[in-house]
Amino acid sequence: MALRVLVPNGRLLAHLDVPGITPIFWHINDSVEEAPEAEVLITERPLLFERRDRVAKIPGLQHVHLLSLGFEWILDHLPSTVSLSNSKGAVEDATAEHTLALILASLREIPRATIQQQQQAWNPLWGGTLHGSTVLLLGFGGVGQEIYQRLQPFKPRKILAVASRARTTEEGLVVHGIDELPQLLPSAEIVIVALPDSPNTRGIVGKEFLAQMPNGSLLVNVGRGPVVNTEALLVELESERLSAALDVTDPEPLPAGHPLWTAPNCLVTPHIAGNTTMFIDLAMNLAVEQVKRLAAGDAPLHLVRG
Structure with a gap:
């Protein structure tokens, strides 16, 4: 048969x-x-x-x-x-590529430049850079590892890989345990979330986590929306203390009128990292x-x- x-x-x-x-x-x-x-x-x-x-x-x-x-x-x-x-x-390669696109677009003020183009306004902008930055990569599975490889050519000062448990890879890379986040977050200018949605990861990026990120830092989420506490993130965005670039959100799809759409310094793409x-x-x-x-x-x- x-x-x-x-x-x-x-x-x-x-x-x-x-x-x-x-x-x-x-x-x-x-x-x-x-x-x-x-x-x-x-x-x-x-x-x-x-x-x-x-x-x-x-x-x-x-x-x-x-x-x-x-x-x-x-x-x-x-x-x-x-x-x-x-x-x-x-899907890992496509997601890693989109992650870099989100980071670069946010740091180099591409959304703001797009608005200025529509307004036909020539106002040079200054932005951040991966070069010399400290990047914290939360999640070091297949997607996280591909992101790590793509970050290297941009010459960050340091990439802090973080997973559920500390370990050293066969290549000699030190992967930090998630329990080390309180010590690592205060130095991270860019935090990339590449975690799946599970009972252990849901809401892990909450009020306390975000408070430990330094002023002016960027949160990028290409994992799953529920990993980040949306209400806690909105508080940080509306105060303009942090920026965010999100390919996934909670809720998802993001409904019309949701405050994430119009939050300051927040770039949203509709879960297209693998597309x-x-x-x-x-x-x-x-x-x-x-x-x-x-x-x-x-x-x-x-x-x-x-």
Whole structure:
């Protein structure tokens, strides 16, 4: 019997139309009808929160492959008998690249220059720089490590890598433990958050954390919105003591009228760090390989939960 696979787009539908596999178009967010019976679901995170539990209603489901790195949204809805994999290796480079874009745009006053361009006003601006700065990188998984590599050419004075536990990498890099943050934050002119959303990380960047950042420093969040306490951040932004560049927010999507949209010195992009044409190619190719492995009875790649 052919392996039935629910796919969210025509590209996968075409590439998986091979012997032993029956691709079926079904989009978790957009399809009106309930999912047909299938053994495998390939999906992205639904934009509508209420569509997430549709995963639990797919008859015969055995495995879910995510077109993303993050998987926290699905865990509460995934039956215990269903295994889960993600697109590790497809999104890290794009996210790191966007992180540098956010930092440079914020430091070099690009948003303000854009406004001046619209006003046809020639007013030279002075900004900050990565060169000679101390950068604290909170989260040193796949994304964090790619960010670290991309920071190097900009000649920061120091990069402080921080993870859940202290360790030294095979390359000799000292990674600080999260318990060291009170000693590290006061010297960090740029703080980059690249943490996933979990009970241990939620709200970790709160009032106390932000208070320890020096005046004029920049907070960049490319991890998950709930890692940062929005109300605490707004207090710092509205006082103009700190700046922020956010690709993820809490709540998300950020509703019209939310104060983050208009907060001073706050740059917001709508969770697009991974949205590149290269990411699409890498994620699609990985999804095809994953399904072919499952159809052949081989173990799936990048298993998050067995």
